[in-house]
Amino acid sequence: MRWITLALLALLALVQAELWFGKGGMPYVVALQTQLETQKAANRAATLRNEQLAAEVSDLKDGLEMVEEKARAELGMVKPDEILVQVASPRR
Structure with missing residues (x-):
């Protein structure tokens, strides 16, 4: 007995160890x-x-200010009668 x-x-200890530390256990x-x-x-x-x-x-759909800002920043566009001035940083 x-x-x-x-x-x-x-046997119970082995089953519990497998449950806690096996493939689907706590580390996983x-x-x-x-x-x-x-x-x-x-x-x-x-x-x-x-x-x-x-x-x-939403800004692009609703207003033209955002379109103008993007055109100026990304494409370098200017309005009529404007002069574009670009300043280059000195090389080191």
Whole structure:
């Protein structure tokens, strides 16, 4: 009777060890939690960028000021009767 009890306890310990430290155990759960936090941070950054882009699209649809600003900054466009002056920084 005593040997059966010891054998069952040993078997129970093996099953518990597999549950805690096996393929789906605690180390795996911790790794998944770390991966989840990393993905959440990436999602927050992407959401912020999407909101900025949505605001920019809204500005482009509603007003011409944003179009003019982008044309001047990115394309170097000037209005009639304006003179474009570019200042280059000295080389080192």
